[in-house]
Amino acid sequence: MRGPSTAPAHRLDLQSLQAIGKFDQTLGAGEEPGAEVSGDIEREDGAEGSGTALIAERILKVAGLSPDGDLASLRLDVRESATALAEGRIDAFFWSGGLPTGAITDLRRSTTIRLVDLGGVVGELTRSYGELYTETTVPAVVYGAQSAVTxxxxxxxxxxxxxxxxxxxxxxxxxxxxGQSQLIGAHPEARRLDRRTAIATHPLELHPGAARWYRESHP
Known part of the structure; x- marks a missing residue:
């Protein structure tokens, strides 16, 4: 599903086969103290039309910033963003993914990166855009930070x-x-696949074919 469409799922004729855990929307910045979400920041907020870009724009709006007026922005994927931060071409970038995200782990080997606490915007984000946005914590151990970040x-x-x-x-x-074991080999987030929670697909309907497999596989 591309772009900032807010059309209900039934209008888009979509259903879900499973819920695959949750992804964290994270803001990473360089080590300079001034590299915060501010009027002079040059930031990257996800590839064009991506979910990362949509969520980043919403976070910035509830923080009182205009994504296009207050900030200079680029549209890059996460690896391009990591390279741009390492080269000093951007001050910060949003990314969305499981823990850990490989591009960020690789970036930390050569570049100091700070995770920006977003706890102050979660409440307004939920009030403005719905209960699917929730607060979570990135443990310090994931990226070797000094402390956990909201x-x-x-x-x-x-x-x-x-x-x-x-x-x-x-x-x-x-x-x-x-094939879960093979998927785990590709990314550890596949460990989150759990048939007990996979059916929690609200606001999407669970596809009848998938529902049949869950019923049959129930112990």
């Missing part, structure tokens, strides 16, 4: 078209869980 968390769903045949949805859901 940030914003959003649910992550595997989304399919409503008209996907039930048989395809069933087998795709089954494949994901049967």
């Amino acid at each position: 940030t914003v968390s959003v649910p992550n769903f595997l989304v399919v078209r409503r008209d996907m045949p039930d048989s395809e949805a069933y087998w795709l859901t089954r494949l994901l869980f049967e």
Whole structure:
């Protein structure tokens, strides 16, 4: 799902096969004390049309900043953003992902990076845009920070078209869980796949084919 559309899921004809834990929206900055969310910051807030860009714009708005008027912005993916910060071309960037995010782990090997506490905006973000935005903590151990940092968390769903045949949805859901060990090898966040919580897909409907697999696999 691209761009800042706020159309209800039923209008977009989307359903979900599973909830895949939550992703953290995090703001990282260089080591200079002035590299905060302020009027002279040059920042990157996600590739064009990405969920990262949408959430970053909402965070900035509730913080009282205009994403286009107060800040100079670039639209890069997370690895491009990490490179730009290391080269001093940007002051800070938002990214969204599981813990840890590989590009950030790699960046820390050569560049000092601080995580900016976003606890002050979570309440207004939830009031303005809905209860899917929640407060979470990035433990210090994840990126070797001096202390834990409060940030914003959003649910992550595997989304399919409503008209996907039930048989395809069933087998795709089954494949994901049967292949979980291989997925963990690709990214540790795959450990979060849990059939007990995967069905919590609100506000999206659970696809009937996926629902059938969950019923059949229930111990």
